Amino acid sequence: MFLKSLIGFYPGNLKLYDIAFIHKSASFTNSQGFVVNNERLEYLGDAILGAVIADFLYNRFPHRDEGFLTQMRSRLVNRSFLTQLTYSTGLYAFIDSNTNGRVPYSHIYGDAFEALIGAIYLDKGYKTTKRFIIKTILNNYVNLAEIEHQNTNFKSQLIEWGQKYKREIHFETTEEANPKGKANIFLAVVKIEQEEIGKGYGGSKKDAQQNAAKDALKNLPSPGEHTPSEEIEEPEAQEEILDAPESPQVPEITEVPEKQDEGTEQENQ
Secondary structure: OHHHHHHOOOOOOHHHHHHHOEOHHHOEEOOOOOEEOOHHHHHHHHHHHHHHHHHHHHHHOOOOOHHHHHHHHHHHHOHHHHHHHHHHHOHHHHOEOOOOOOOOHHHHHHHHHHHHHHHHHHHHOHHHHHHHHHHHHHHHHOOHHHHHOOOOOHHHHHHHHHHHOOOOEEEEEEEEOOOOOOOOEEEEEEEEOOEEEEEEEEOOHHHHHHHHHHHHHOOOOOOOOOOHHHOOOOOOOOOOOOOOOOOOOOOOOOOOOOOOOHHHHHHHO
16 A cells, blocks of 8 residues: 555554545535535644654754754745655645646645645654654655755745845736636736746745746846846947048149250250
8 A cells, every 4th residue: 555655554544644635626525514625634734744843953953043943944844845745755646636737736735745744643643743754754855955055935036136136026916716626826927127037826825926936037137137128229320421532633734845955045045
């Protein structure tokens, strides 16, 4: 059984794990009239995962300050990173959703990973859940040294770039209906001086803006370079055609008088 090989034990309540993989876009109503999806398990798993990661980092880095610990925890629990874990572990293949292609995987798969944590907690308790997160996930799928040197806050990176080069960064976020699912999605567009340079979709405004910022970072103009709308067209140089100066007039010589000998001139006198 795949689930047993992943989590390291036989599940006690299989129904919890089935629900953990049902995205809200694939919700159904049970015989008691309740809507079934993984949102409640996701809520619980989010809290448990955050507590376990905080405890792990506190003990793993005894001499680092609060700012470092907070940043590391944020990197380990963000949706994009959790999505990577679903691919690394193979969990992504078991997620049930009816969303269209625009809904970002980081939203669906990251939520499902947290829902799995919630299911393990309800099924086996805190100690087993903690062991699964640390021994199975962190030890086998996470390189803490790489995480320590990563900066996955793309929006922050983009804003810092704008401040450095004195360029105005603007986000425009709109909510759109999802024709294939119950949850709406968000579209964020990044503009520099009113010129669009990136966009991204997300299940929340925050996720959409992060995805848009990530896209924009790939398209940033070089320092000093104008965005297309800012490029100034310089008028083509007009060559001034000057009339060539007239050649100086050379007087016309009709006849050159012959020079007489001095002796002949005296005889004539």
